[in-house]
Amino acid sequence: MRVIFYYRDKKVSPLFRRIATDTTAYIYFRALAVYSLGECGNSNDLNLLIRLLHTKNPLFREYVASAIGKLNDSVDVHPISGLLNKERNVFVRKTLEAASRGSRTKGHYLKSTVLDKNSTLKKIPFYPCENSPADTVSVSIIDSETKQIPVAKRCVPPHMQYKSNKSLYELIEFPLRSFGIKDQWGIHVGDDSGWLFPGLPIHAILDGIVVRIQHEQSWGNLVAVESRLCDNSPVTVYYGHLSSYICVKTGDIVKSGELIGETALSFTVDNGGYLAHLHLGIEKVKHSEAQIKGWSFTDERWINPIDFINNYSSGCSAK
Structure with a gap:
């Protein structure tokens, strides 16, 4: 059934509307239907989506808020501003804020410099091995040395x-805690989550500055954010396998909880050909020294997310 959610033709929108409004359907499929409505970009769906913001399930509401954000270029979304003060779920509220600002711009990485053999930009491979799959790279980076990196006062998921979606991990036989798993590529130095949830809104876990947005064959779309912890030590946090709807650009200062983007559809170029999921990596260095790998021969540079x-979670107030 998930195959139908790959269609992006407005002619299929009536089917997505029926699924999204069917209160007897699984909330998972209703969320995917809402995601597809946002992807179809039919401005006539705005009123329906605003009504769906009153649904009790917070995950579903966040999918609705995300879909509204994708229509923001073509329609007036001021009616949702009144719902912001009433929304109690922080994830939904942050996604609604992004939708009301019209900050969901498709394809930042398409405007980036294409990396070639003469480029001074550093290629960031997903795997540590020389015989790993070949990568094609498009990168947009900034020099964080010239920027003031904010101190991250707290951390959020x-x-x-x-x-929370343990059953989906078990379905594809992938463990809930994926950091440190050993395979032919070495050690997995990130945490994979959000499996089988394409279009899942992804938020910054720390305050920081967006230092890299790139597209790469294995990573898909990736956003890297450099932060400073309370002891002034640097970390580079990266979010991999995102869709082309990137809500930030290099040089942006982001706050913890701020919307960055969303997970991409399974088996697409956007996410590097994997099942839909987020790869979250945290490296204990500033961006200029970061390796930004998904797998490595050692995990000493990385933190278990x-x-x-x-x-x-309590940030600078933690003991």
Whole structure:
């Protein structure tokens, strides 16, 4: 059934509307239908989506808010501003804020410099091996040395499903905690989550500055944010396998919880050909020294994201 959500023709919109409004359907399929409505870009769906913002399920509401944001270039979304003060879920509220600002711009990376053999930009491979799959790269970066990196005062999860969709992990036989797994490529130095949830809104876990937006064959679309912890030590956080709807650009200062983008459809160029999911990596260096790998022969440069989020949730007030 998930195959139907790959269609982006407005002629299919009536089917998506029926699924999205069917209160007897699984909330998962209703969310995917809403995601598809946003992708179809039919401005006539705005009123329906605004009505769906009153649904009780917060994950569904966030998908609705995200879909509204994709229509923001073609329609007036001021009616949702009144719902912001009433929204109690922080993830939904942040996605609604982004929708009301009209900050969802498709394809930042398409405007980036294409990396070639004569480029001074550093290629960031997903795998550590020389015989790993070949990567084609498009990169937009800034020199964070010339920017003032904000101190991250608290940490939040990257999305509403973080650590919660265990049954979907078991379905594809992938463990809930993926950091440190060993395979032919080395050690997995990030945490994969949000499996099988394309269009899942992804939020910044820390305050920081967007230092890299890139598209690469293995990573798909990736956003990297450099932050400073309370002890002034640097970290580079990267969010991989995103769709082409990137809500930030290089040089932006982001706050924890701010919307960055969304997970891409499974098996697409956008996400590097994988099942839909987020790869969250945290490297204990500034961006200019970061390797930004998905797999490595050693994990000494990386922090386990789940442990970090749990331990740094209180930020500078943590003991």
